[in-house]
Amino acid sequence: MVEPQSTAQRKTVKEPIVNDFSMAVATVNGSGSQTSNLALIRALFRMGIPVSGKNLFPSNIQGLPTWFMIRVSAEGYTARRDTVELLVAMNQDTFAEDLMDLVQGGVCFYADHFAVQRERSDVVYYPMPVRRLVKEVDPPKELRDYIVNMCYVGVVAEMLGIELTEICGALDTHFKGKRGAVDLNMRMIESAATWAHENLTKRDPYLVKRDEQTRDMVMIDGNTAAALGAIYGGMSFTSWYPITPASSLVDALEEYLPQLRKDKETGKATYVVIQAEDELAAIGMVVGAGWVGARAMTSTSGPGISLMAEFVGLAFFAEIPVVIWDVQRMGPSTGLPTRTSQGDVLFIRYLGHGDTRQVMLIPGSISECFEFGWRAFDLAERLQTPIFVLSDLDMGKNLWMSETFSYPDHPLDRGKVLSAEDLDRLDEFARYRDVDGDGITYRTLPGTEHPLAAYFTRGTGHTDQAIYSERPEDWEANLMRLWRKLETAREYLPTPQIHHMEEACIGLIAYGSTDPAIQEARDRLAVQGVPTDYLRIRAVPFAHEIEVFIREHDIVYVIEMNTDGQMHQLLQLEVPDQSTKIHSLTINNGLPMSPRWVFEAVRSHDGV
Amino acid sequence: MVTHSKTKVIRNKKLNRVGLSKVDYKGRPTTLCQGCGHNSISSQIIAACYEMSIKPEQVIKLSGIGCSSKSPTYFLGNSHGFNSLHGRMPSIATGAVLANTTLKAIGISGDGDTASIGIGQFIHLLRRNVPMVYIVENNGVYGLTKGQFSATADKDLELKKVGVNPFMPVDVCMEALIANCGFVSRSFAGDPKQVKELIKAALSFNGTAVIDIISPCVTFNNRGESTQSYSWSRAHKYPLHDITWVPKREEIDVTYKPGEVTEVSMHDGSTLTLRKLERDYDPTNRFDALQLLDEAYRAHILVTGLIYFNEEQPALPDIEDMVEIPLAYLPESTLRPSEESLKQVMETFR
Numbered sequence: 001m002v003e004p005q006s007t008a009q010r011k012t013v014k015e016p017i018v019n020d021f022s023m024a025v026a027t028v029n030g031s032g033s034q035t036s037n038l039a040l041i042r043a044l045f046r047m048g049i050p051v052s053g054k055n056l057f058p059s060n061i062q063g064l065p066t067w068f069m070i071r072v073s074a075e076g077y078t079a080r081r082d083t084v085e086l087l088v089a090m091n092q093d094t095f096a097e098d099l100m101d102l103v104q105g106g107v108c109f110y111a112d113h114f115a116v117q118r119e120r121s122d123v124v125y126y127p128m129p130v131r132r133l134v135k136e137v138d139p140p141k142e143l144r145d146y147i148v149n150m151c152y153v154g155v156v157a158e159m160l161g162i163e164l165t166e167i168c169g170a171l172d173t174h175f176k177g178k179r180g181a182v183d184l185n186m187r188m189i190e191s192a193a194t195w196a197h198e199n200l201t202k203r204d205p206y207l208v209k210r211d212e213q214t215r216d217m218v219m220i221d222g223n224t225a226a227a228l229g230a231i232y233g234g235m236s237f238t239s240w241y242p243i244t245p246a247s248s249l250v251d252a253l254e255e256y257l258p259q260l261r262k263d264k265e266t267g268k269a270t271y272v273v274i275q276a277e278d279e280l281a282a283i284g285m286v287v288g289a290g291w292v293g294a295r296a297m298t299s300t301s302g303p304g305i306s307l308m309a310e311f312v313g314l315a316f317f318a319e320i321p322v323v324i325w326d327v328q329r330m331g332p333s334t335g336l337p338t339r340t341s342q343g344d345v346l347f348i349r350y351l352g353h354g355d356t357r358q359v360m361l362i363p364g365s366i367s368e369c370f371e372f373g374w375r376a377f378d379l380a381e382r383l384q385t386p387i388f389v390l391s392d393l394d395m396g397k398n399l400w401m402s403e404t405f406s407y408p409d410h411p412l413d414r415g416k417v418l419s420a421e422d423l424d425r426l427d428e429f430a431r432y433r434d435v436d437g438d439g440i441t442y443r444t445l446p447g448t449e450h451p452l453a454a455y456f457t458r459g460t461g462h463t464d465q466a467i468y469s470e471r472p473e474d475w476e477a478n479l480m481r482l483w484r485k486l487e488t489a490r491e492y493l494p495t496p497q498i499h500h501m502e503e504a505c506i507g508l509i510a511y512g513s514t515d516p517a518i519q520e521a522r523d524r525l526a527v528q529g530v531p532t533d534y535l536r537i538r539a540v541p542f543a544h545e546i547e548v549f550i551r552e553h554d555i556v557y558v559i560e561m562n563t564d565g566q567m568h569q570l571l572q573l574e575v576p577d578q579s580t581k582i583h584s585l586t587i588n589n590g591l592p593m594s595p596r597w598v599f600e601a602v603r604s605h606d607g608v
Numbered sequence: 609m610v611t612h613s614k615t616k617v618i619r620n621k622k623l624n625r626v627g628l629s630k631v632d633y634k635g636r637p638t639t640l641c642q643g644c645g646h647n648s649i650s651s652q653i654i655a656a657c658y659e660m661s662i663k664p665e666q667v668i669k670l671s672g673i674g675c676s677s678k679s680p681t682y683f684l685g686n687s688h689g690f691n692s693l694h695g696r697m698p699s700i701a702t703g704a705v706l707a708n709t710t711l712k713a714i715g716i717s718g719d720g721d722t723a724s725i726g727i728g729q730f731i732h733l734l735r736r737n738v739p740m741v742y743i744v745e746n747n748g749v750y751g752l753t754k755g756q757f758s759a760t761a762d763k764d765l766e767l768k769k770v771g772v773n774p775f776m777p778v779d780v781c782m783e784a785l786i787a788n789c790g791f792v793s794r795s796f797a798g799d800p801k802q803v804k805e806l807i808k809a810a811l812s813f814n815g816t817a818v819i820d821i822i823s824p825c826v827t828f829n830n831r832g833e834s835t836q837s838y839s840w841s842r843a844h845k846y847p848l849h850d851i852t853w854v855p856k857r858e859e860i861d862v863t864y865k866p867g868e869v870t871e872v873s874m875h876d877g878s879t880l881t882l883r884k885l886e887r888d889y890d891p892t893n894r895f896d897a898l899q900l901l902d903e904a905y906r907a908h909i910l911v912t913g914l915i916y917f918n919e920e921q922p923a924l925p926d927i928e929d930m931v932e933i934p935l936a937y938l939p940e941s942t943l944r945p946s947e948e949s950l951k952q953v954m955e956t957f958r
Contacts, residue, residue, distance in 0.1 A: 046958065173956065173957070173958065176956075218954055218957035218958060219957055219958075220957045228950075228953065231945065232944055232945060232950065233944070234938075234940065234943030234944050236707070236935040236936075236938060236943065237703060237706065237707055237935060239699075239702075239703065256953070260945040260949055260953070261943075261945065263931050263942070266931065268929055268930055268931045268932075269928065269929055269930050269931065270930070270931050270935070270938055270942050270943065271930075271935070272706050272928050272930060272935065274702070274706070274736075276699070276732075277728065277729075277732040278728070280696060280699065280729070281696075281698075281699040281702075281728075281729055281732060282699075283699075284692075284693070284696045284698075284699025284700050284702075284703065284729070285699045285700070285702045285703035285706075286703060287692075287699075287700060287703065288670075288690075288699065288700035288701060288702060288703025288704035288705075288707070289703035289704065289706060289707040289935070290703070290707075291690060291700070291703075291704060291707075292668075292703070292704045292707035292708045292711070292934075292936050293707060293708065293934075293935075293936030293937065294703075294706075294707035294708075294935040294936050295943070296703065296707070310693055310696075311693060311696065314692065314693055404951075404954045405950060405954060407947040407950050408944065411940055412940045412943065412944065444688075445708075445936055445937075446668045446687075446688035446704070446708065446711060447665065447666060447668075447688075447708050447710060447711050447934070447936070448665065449663070449665045449666075450665070451665075451686055453665060453686075453688070454664070454665065454685065454686045454687055454688050454689075455688065455689075456680075456681060456688075456689040456690075456691065457688070457689065457690040457691070457692075458690075458691040459691070459692070459693065460691065467636075468681070
C-alpha cells in the first residue's frame, strides 16, 4: 500500500476543482477495461461522492473503440455531461480525436508507448509506462491483457486522490469476494500508484474528496433492478430471446433467481426461464403461461417488439396478463443497437392491428425499475392485458446511484380469478361479462375442477361467454368494454411526478431516463431567471393530473429522445384543445440526453 | 386381437371411471364441411378421452389458425381451449404446459399451420420435448382461404383454382424424426379405430407425441389422384400393425405366438400392443423409420401406425426441475422472497 498522503493531496494546485468533472476512458472493446472502469466508479461511490457512469460501446465483440464516461458531481448531478475534463487514452487509434474533445486545461493520461502527437499545448499530459509496470508485476500470461488496464486505475487514483482501500472494496464487490482476482488486480494498481507517486508531478486542478452523499445508496444498473423487481413481484415464467440491450435483464434473473426463489426444502425452482428460438416464440410462451395463471414476462428491445406485435394484439384482445420489458435502443430497423433512444413510444402504444391500445409503465429512475418490475405483474393480472415497461439502454445498461429499493408495500394482486369454490356459489360464469361495470371481467384458470370453469380463448370475435360471434352488436359491445377497461386502468397506474418552482409559467414534460438531465437543466434555467415546473410521465394511458398540468401552464415543452416527438403527439391527442401550446423538443443522436442540450433547447425556443 | 376386460365393457355403456358419460366429452356442433376428415378426428378424441376416463377439466385444447384449428371447439366442451395464432400454437403450448404440469395438452394443427407458417415452432417444440399430443390434420390445402396449396401438397398435384404444384411436399413425420421426436405416428381419418388408439397412446406419452393424420378436404382436395383424398388413402393405406392401447390396471389376457406382437410400455404404466400384420417392423429404430417413410413415398403407399417410439428423452418439465405445485398456483409466500433477503441483496451493490 502506498503512503496515506497521495500525490494529489501533497502537491498544491491553484484553485483546485473538487468533485466536479467528467472523465472519459477511451479503450478498445473486448480489452477487459470494464472491470477497471467499474473499480474506479464504485470506489468514488464508496468515498461518498455522487458519481455516474455511461458506457458508450460499439455493437462488436472485440477491437472497436469504446468510451466509458465517469461523471463526478458534488452537486449530485448524474446526467451525461457533454464536456470532458479528464481523458484516459488507452486507444491509440482514437487518441487524436479524443484529445480534441478535452476542455481547455484538461488532463490526458495515456500509455507512453503510443506513437501519438501531443497536438494540444493547453492540456496537462501524464504519460504512463504501462508496459514496464505490467512487466514488473508479471501477471499470468492469460490475464495480462486484463491487468494492463489496472495500470491506469492506479495512476488515476494517485493523481486524483481516489482511496486505494475503496478501490479494493470495489473490486471485492465486482469479483464477489474472489480473493485471488482482487489481490492480483490490487498488486497492479498499487504498483502503478506507487510509480505515479514517485514520478509524476501534479499539474492539474482536479481532485476528489471524501463526502457523505452516497450513504444508504447503492450503485446498480436498471436491468438488474428490473430483474430484482420481477423476482420480488412473483415472476414465475420468463421466456426471452437474446437482444442488446435487454439480455442483461435476463442474465440478472438467472443470477438472482437460484438464490432467492428456489424452494428451501427441496431446492427445486419456483420459476422457469426459457430461452426461446425467437421473439415470436418468446411472447407466445409468455401468453400461454399467463393464460394458465403464471406470472409471465419477457424482456426485449425494438426489433423484438416488432416480432411480438401479432401476439400482443392477441393478448390484448383475449385479455391475457403478460409483462413485456422494452429496453429501448435506437431504431428504425437494426438501427444503433448499442445506443439509447425513446423511439418505441408510439409503436407500443398502438401495437397490434385493428384498434389496440396498450398500457405502458415508464420508470424514470433505477428504484422505479425495481418498483415497476414487481408492480407490472399486479397490473397485468388486475387489468388482464399486456403491461409494457419502457426502459432504455442508458437506464438498463449503465451504472446509476440509487436509493436502496423499498420492499413491495402491498401483497400480490392476482386480479379477478374465480376458483372452483367461487363457481360453486355462482349459477353461471361468462368469461367476458362486465359484472362489476369497470370493464374488467372474471377469468378461470385452466385446470379449475368445476363444470362451469371452462371457456374458449380466441382471437376471433366473441360473445361475453367467449363463443365465436360475428354479430355487429357483440363486436361493438366487446370493444366498448375494452375501452372501459382502459379507462379503469388509469386509476391503477402510477401517477406522474410533479416538481414546482415559484413563479414558473413554463411547464416541462418528460419521461424515463432523461430525468437527471431535465432536473439539472431546470436548476441552470432557474439561475438564469427561467423557473420551470416539471411533470414526469410514469404511465400511459395518462393520469388526469397531466391534463391539469398542461392547462395550468402558458407553454409546455415535451422533451424526449426521438425524432418525431412521440409523447408530444400522444399528449396533443389527449388534450386537443391545448395542442397549440404543447411544443416538442427532441434530440435523437444515440447519446443520453445532456442537461446542456435541454437548457439550450428550452432557452432558444423560449427566446429567453 | 386384444380384448378388454369384461367389467370395463359393461361400465362403458354408461359412465366411465370418473363418472362421466360420453356426452360429457362433446363440444359445440361442428361448422366444418360435411364429410371433413377433421370431424372424424374430433369424434375419436372424444372417444379416447371418455374411454381413458380423463377429466375434461384436466385437459387444455390448443390450436393455431385454419380449418383444423377451429375443431377444438367441437370436442371436450368442459376443457379450457385456446385458438391462438397461425403457426404459433407450439409456443402457447410450451408456456401453458410449464405453467401447470398437471394439465394434459392436446394440440390440433393443420398442414399449413404446422408445415408452412409454423414449421419453425414445430421443430423447436419437438427439440424441447414439450409433453403434449400434437395432431396434424393433414389435407394439403388451405380451406378457409379457398384452396391454395400448403407445404404438404403433392408435387405435380393440379387443383382447379391454383394450377399445378411444382414443389416437393414436406413430410411431417420425417421432420419430426429429424427433430428427435420420441413419438411419431401417421394415420388416416378414414381409419377411426387406429386414430383412437394412437390418441390414447399419445396421451400416455411423456413428451411430444406427433400424430400426422391424413384428413381429406372434401371441398378442395379430394380427387382420386391426390394422396390426401379419401379414395387414394383407402386404396393405398398400409397399416404397419394393429394397435391397441391397454390401460395400466388391465392384464393383457390374450396369448400371442412369438414374434406376433410387440409390447411397448408407456410412461404412465399403460401398454401399447402392436400386432404384426404383413411385415416385421421395429418402431424403436430411427433410421429404419426414416427409410420406411422414404420407401413408402417412392412406392406410393400410405404407411400408417406407430412409426417411431423412444421414451428415453426427458420431457421439458423434467429438465426444468420445478417444484411440484404448478407455477400457476404458487402462493405469495413462495413467489415473493422476504424483506430481509432484499436488504441482503442491496448490500452487495455498495
